[in-house]
Amino acid sequence: xxxxxxxxxxxxxxxxxxxxxxxxxxxxxxxxxxxxxxxxxxxxxxxxxxxxxxxxxxxxxxxxxxxxxxxxxxxxxxxxxxx
Amino acid sequence: xxxxxxxxxxxxxxxxxxxxxxxxxxxxxxxxxxxxxxxxxxxxxxxxxxxxxxxxxxxxxxxxxxxxxxxxxxxxxxxxxxxxxxxxxxxxxxxxxxxxxxxxxxxxxxxxxxxxxxxxxxxxxxxxxxxxxxxxxxxxxxxxxx
Numbered sequence: 721x722x723x724x725x726x727x728x729x730x731x732x733x734x735x736x737x738x739x740x741x742x743x744x745x746x747x748x749x750x751x752x753x754x755x756x757x758x759x760x761x762x763x764x765x766x767x768x769x770x771x772x773x774x775x776x777x778x779x780x781x782x783x784x785x786x787x788x789x790x791x792x793x794x795x796x797x798x799x800x801x802x803x
Numbered sequence: 804x805x806x807x808x809x810x811x812x813x814x815x816x817x818x819x820x821x822x823x824x825x826x827x828x829x830x831x832x833x834x835x836x837x838x839x840x841x842x843x844x845x846x847x848x849x850x851x852x853x854x855x856x857x858x859x860x861x862x863x864x865x866x867x868x869x870x871x872x873x874x875x876x877x878x879x880x881x882x883x884x885x886x887x888x889x890x891x892x893x894x895x896x897x898x899x900x901x902x903x904x905x906x907x908x909x910x911x912x913x914x915x916x917x918x919x920x921x922x923x924x925x926x927x928x929x930x931x932x933x934x935x936x937x938x939x940x941x942x943x944x945x946x947x948x949x
Contacts, residue, residue: 728852728922730935776857779854779860779861795854797922799919800919800921800924
């Protein structure tokens, strides 16, 4: 399947992209992260500390063990600092 | 209820006035405004990034939650993104209710949730470079009281 993967804040800066189309057979978010980390160092750097990352699936906050079936958009970002 | 995620500045006086004037049946209006701290002159600008699409959905969900918890007549959230200078207004929240306790509580609830559940990220630019503002444990802890 193909998903749109978005990166924000320092995750975007470390990976060097705001978004990309990813072909993947990952079953869960954690599986997708493992595939990305295996690609290149910049991904490994961005995903080095999962405790400092959040994920949203189709614009809803989710957990790293959430399934990816049917998901169109995955976003990775640090904890939010609104207000 | 109205929410606006915008790059342009907003007019606090005009927004507050229009909100209060339109809140038929309200006996209390509370407004909160967030302002860019200049850190004693050490900040040259703040850049606010957001997740267009999710931002609007997340704020709407927070406002719906507030409307379900308190007797609100109306609510307003305006939140800016882009490059802001020290002293500029980042965002405002307004709540209107028959009585002040609901208006105050709902405004605080909206602020607590906007801080850690609306997808904005702040970067401070200063003479020594740029740094992303880190989320505070206290901000996450603040959600537990609701």
